[in-house]
Amino acid sequence: MTIDAIAFAGSKLDRADHIRTSPDALRDLMDWRARVLELDGLEPVVTPEGTLSWRTIGSVPEGSELIFLGLDGTRGCFAAVPSENPAGAMVPTPHARELMDLLHSDELATWGVARAMVSWHARHRFCARCGHTTVLAKGGWQRNCTFETCGGEHFPRVDPVAIMLVEHEGAMLLGRQPRFPAGRYSALAGFVEPGETIEEAVAREVFEEAGVRVRDVNYVMSQPWPFPSSLMIGCHAHADDPAIVVDRTELDDARWFTRAEVAEAMDAVGRDEPVGAFHAPPPTAVAHHLLKWWLAKG
Amino acid sequence: MTIDAIAFAGSKLDRADHIRTSPDALRDLMDWRARVLELDGLEPVVTPEGTLSWRTIGSVPEGSELIFLGLDGTRGCFAAVPSENPAGAMVPTPHARELMDLLHSDELATWGVARAMVSWHARHRFCARCGHTTVLAKGGWQRNCTFETCGGEHFPRVDPVAIMLVEHEGAMLLGRQPRFPAGRYSALAGFVEPGETIEEAVAREVFEEAGVRVRDVNYVMSQPWPFPSSLMIGCHAHADDPAIVVDRTELDDARWFTRAEVAEAMDAVGRDEPVGAFHAPPPTAVAHHLLKWWLAKG
Numbered sequence: 001m002t003i004d005a006i007a008f009a010g011s012k013l014d015r016a017d018h019i020r021t022s023p024d025a026l027r028d029l030m031d032w033r034a035r036v037l038e039l040d041g042l043e044p045v046v047t048p049e050g051t052l053s054w055r056t057i058g059s060v061p062e063g064s065e066l067i068f069l070g071l072d073g074t075r076g077c078f079a080a081v082p083s084e085n086p087a088g089a090m091v092p093t094p095h096a097r098e099l100m101d102l103l104h105s106d107e108l109a110t111w112g113v114a115r116a117m118v119s120w121h122a123r124h125r126f127c128a129r130c131g132h133t134t135v136l137a138k139g140g141w142q143r144n145c146t147f148e149t150c151g152g153e154h155f156p157r158v159d160p161v162a163i164m165l166v167e168h169e170g171a172m173l174l175g176r177q178p179r180f181p182a183g184r185y186s187a188l189a190g191f192v193e194p195g196e197t198i199e200e201a202v203a204r205e206v207f208e209e210a211g212v213r214v215r216d217v218n219y220v221m222s223q224p225w226p227f228p229s230s231l232m233i234g235c236h237a238h239a240d241d242p243a244i245v246v247d248r249t250e251l252d253d254a255r256w257f258t259r260a261e262v263a264e265a266m267d268a269v270g271r272d273e274p275v276g277a278f279h280a281p282p283p284t285a286v287a288h289h290l291l292k293w294w295l296a297k298g
Numbered sequence: 299m300t301i302d303a304i305a306f307a308g309s310k311l312d313r314a315d316h317i318r319t320s321p322d323a324l325r326d327l328m329d330w331r332a333r334v335l336e337l338d339g340l341e342p343v344v345t346p347e348g349t350l351s352w353r354t355i356g357s358v359p360e361g362s363e364l365i366f367l368g369l370d371g372t373r374g375c376f377a378a379v380p381s382e383n384p385a386g387a388m389v390p391t392p393h394a395r396e397l398m399d400l401l402h403s404d405e406l407a408t409w410g411v412a413r414a415m416v417s418w419h420a421r422h423r424f425c426a427r428c429g430h431t432t433v434l435a436k437g438g439w440q441r442n443c444t445f446e447t448c449g450g451e452h453f454p455r456v457d458p459v460a461i462m463l464v465e466h467e468g469a470m471l472l473g474r475q476p477r478f479p480a481g482r483y484s485a486l487a488g489f490v491e492p493g494e495t496i497e498e499a500v501a502r503e504v505f506e507e508a509g510v511r512v513r514d515v516n517y518v519m520s521q522p523w524p525f526p527s528s529l530m531i532g533c534h535a536h537a538d539d540p541a542i543v544v545d546r547t548e549l550d551d552a553r554w555f556t557r558a559e560v561a562e563a564m565d566a567v568g569r570d571e572p573v574g575a576f577h578a579p580p581p582t583a584v585a586h587h588l589l590k591w592w593l594a595k596g
Contacts, residue, residue, distance in 0.1 A: 009495045017506055021547070085427070113493025120492070126429035128422040128452070129383070133429070141491075154426070158490050160458045160529050192456050193439075194418070194527050195411025197307045198520040208315055219517035222496040229492050231458050233531075249319070 003270075007100060007284040008224045011109035013070030013077055020068060020139040029068070029076030036060050037069070037079045037114050041086035043096055044103075044111045052107045067117045067140030069110065079114040081121040081136065091179065091227055100284045109224075116229035120156045123228075127152045161230045162201040163189035165290050166214055168239040172262050172294065173210060174278070175246075175254035183279040185255065187287040192233070202235050210254040211245025214238060220293055223286035232286045236294065263295055301568075305398060305582040306522045309407035311368030311375055318366060318437040327366070327374030334358050335367070335377045335412050339384035341394055342401075342409045350405045365415045365438030367408065377412040379419040379434065389477065389525055398582045407522075414527035418454045421526075425450045459528045460499040461487035463588050464512055466537040470560050470592065471508060472576070473544075473552035481577040483553065485585040490531070500533050508552040509543025512536060518591055521584035530584045534592065561593055 019025045035054040038045040045053040057078065060066070065081040092100065100108060117140060124143055127134050132147035134154060145152035165187055166173040174185035190205035192198060199217040206214050214237035223232040246254045257265075261277040268275035269282060281287040317323045333352035336343040343351040355376065358364070363379040390398065398406060415438060422441055425432050430445035432452060443450035463485055464471035472483035488503035490496060497515040504512050512535035521530040544552045555563075559575040566573035567580060579585040 006495065008493065009498060011493060015491070015502060018545075018547075109493060113491075116492035123450075124426040126424060126426050128424050128426045128432075131424035131429040131431070134426075152421075155457075155489075156492055157455060158458055158492055159453075160456055191453075192529055193313070193411075194414035194454055194456055194524065195306065195309060195407060195522045197304065197522060198529070198531070200307060204313060224493045224495060226492065231490055231496070233496070247316075249316075 003283045005105035006221065006223045006286065006289060007105070008109050008112035008226060010105050011070070011113060012106045013072055013110060013113075015070045017141075019071075020141050026068060026076075026139050029071075030057055030066070030078075031076075032056065032058070034076045034078060035072070036066070037077070037110070039079065039082075039086075039114065039118065041082075042115050042119055043093070044099060044114075046099060046102065050102050050104075052103070052111060065121065065136040065140070067114070067121065067136070069114055069117070077110070079118050079140075081118055081140075085122045086119065097282075097284075101282075112224055112226040116158075116224075116226040117156060119226075119228045124154055128154065157229050158224075159230045160192040160198070161189055161225070161232050162192055162198055162205055162235060163187045163232050163286060163290070164202045164206060164214075164217070164235040164237055165220075165294055166206055166210075166212060166237050166239050167294075168242045168256065170259055171242070171256040172259070172291075173206070173212060173239065173244075173254060173256055175209060176252040177250070178252050180252075181279065183275070184281065185253075185257070185278040186281040186285065187234075187290055188251075188254070189232070189287075198233055198235065202237055206237065206239075209247050209250050211243065211247075212239045213241060215240065220290055221286065223289075225286070234286050234290045236290070259295070262291055266291055266295060301581045303403035304519065304521045304584065304587060305403070306407050306410035306524060308403050309368070309411060310404045311370055311408060311411075313368045315439075317369075318439050324366060324374075324437050327369075328355055328364070328376075330354065330356070332374045332376060333370070334364070335375070335408070337377065337380075337384075337412065337416065339380075340413050340417055341391070342397065342412075344397060344400065348400050350401070350408060363419060363434040363438070365412070365419065365434070367412055367415070375408070377416050377438075379416055379438075383420045384417065395582075399580075410522055410524040414456075414522075414524040415454060417524075417526045422452055426452065455527050456522075457528045458490040458496070459487055459523070459530050460490055460496055460503055460533060461485045461530050461584060461588070462500045462504060462512075462515070462533040462535055463518075463592055464504055464508075464510060464535050464537050465592075466540045466554065468557055469540070469554040470557070470589075471504070471510060471537065471542075471552060471554055473507060474550040475548070476550050478550075479577065481573070482579065483551075483555070483576040484579040484583065485532075485588055486549075486552070487530070487585075496531055496533065500535055504535065504537075507545050507548050509541065509545075510537045511539060513538065518588055519584065521587075523584070532584050532588045534588070557593070560589055564589055564593060
């Protein structure tokens with residue numbers, strides 16, 4: 001991936017949403033020029049040149065449900081829903097982490113939307129309203145219940161997640177989730193819940209996880225994150241009282257790091273040398289870009 | 299509602315998420331002091347004093363699924379999932395619109411989270427993975443599949459929606475959805491899709507609906523919107539080329555309005571007098587606050 005890019009953003013495919021609602025246009029695109037993303041479960045097959053691998057539509061098992069990812073020029077790009085549920089890790093596998101470093105930004109974005117969509121379809125073969133089977137509709141941007149008196153329509157999920165840098169007198173609050181690699185600290189984060197603003201979600205999560213009250217929450221940047229389908233909403237906030245009470249059911253630890261410690265850790269990302277106070281998150285994580293933004297704004 | 303408040307935000311209930319995961323703590327809260335929000339379908343029953351009406355937990359039919367909304371002091375507040383699916387309008391009914399004007403901001407927020415949650419539970423009684431029945435878990439913040447070999451876990455949805463003011467040389471792009479009342483124009487909006495940032499969603503939606511390319515997208519404010527459970531993400535962007543191509547499948551119209559026209563329309567909100575170029579959105583809509591923000595920033 002291009003190191004300055006936000007991972008999983010910047011797809012070059014044109015989503016061409018008017019095609020989704022036109023069965024004729026969709027059928028016309030499913031010709032010999034169409035491309036189907038080659039997936040092994042939820043992970044892409046990569047060519048020796050380090051690019052995504054695509055197949056023709058004829059190579060897909062007959063009757064496969066096809067998701068219209070978008071147009072590459074005038075050519076339709078699709079992903080097939082596998083007949084078996086793919087083993088769907090909610091966090092990137094080590095292999096996925098390698099692919100995230102390897103693939104070009106826009107190809108990573110194409111894989112990201114395919115992963116989120118294929119995973120959603122595989123987990124929504126039944127109607128949550130009535131339990132009957134569902135079928136793919138509108139080029140994969142909808143599933144419909146097959147039970148006529150139900151008529152349930154279901155749409156792909158995007159789960160908004162607030163992820164936040166909290167600052168107190170020039171120091172930065174970072175936490176360690178149990179699943180993190182050794183030494184890693186990153187921004188606190190949590191799902192935005194029904195009935196709250198982004199700013200309220202930031203304040204609630206920081207208080208829940210670290211016992212710290214925040215003010216002056218500001219949005220900084222966002223990132224799509226296909227594990228399984230989140231929208232990471234990166235924010236910055238201030239704390240007046242630095243006293244921390246760690247919620248040990250969520251975090252191993254939460255600490256304040258000085259600007260110098262953060263700068264040193266960010267400087268060491270991608271190097272083999274030992275780092276200082278902690279290991280910073282990699283460039284594929286929005287937390288990395290938030291920390292870079294924070295250091296740059298001074 | 300307090301006219302300056304963001305509707306459906308600012309609930310005074312403490313979500314107390316540690317209680318959700320403790321069956322003992324939940325059971326202890328379900329005592330004679332507990333309150334259950336009185337709902338008629340998805341709409342609240344309002345007292346003669348114009349406040350939300352609450353019942354005791356003993357008045358709820360035995361076996362009802364109860365959602366833990368949060369703590370009011372040390373008292374648990376709940377909502378019951380009805381045994382029948384409530385008629386769940388995806389846009390506010392005229393009665394809901396009246397309630398939105400009537401209720402105090404923090405009570406509106408309490409209704410909002412209850413509406414989003416009750417509606418989600420009522421539409422997710424079956425497992426989307428396997429079709430078996432699901433049961434409420436973790437105080438209503440999860441549903442679990444009852445089929446042991448599936449073990450599906452399902453979480454309440456929050457659907458992020460980008461809603462945006464687009465500016466060109468001091469004029470503002472607003473559109474008319476077919477369902478709007480006569481004369482109403484408001485900010486363009488659309489769901490953020492898997493695989494895009496907020497900024498990419500803004501650019502895609504504006505181009506899809508109005509054929510206008512935007513740059514310099516900035517986040518302004520957010521609002522929870524429980525019809526059925528959106529997170530409205532309010533943004534501002536610039537356009538260089540004002541040429542509009544309206545997508546008539548989405549919009550009746552899209553037009554540029556001068557700052558004076560927007561100011562006049564906003565000034566007329568809530569008055570009975572005839573308005574100028576268009577009817578501005580009401581204070582319960584985030585679009586209203588976006589326009590107010592835009593006029594104030596000058």
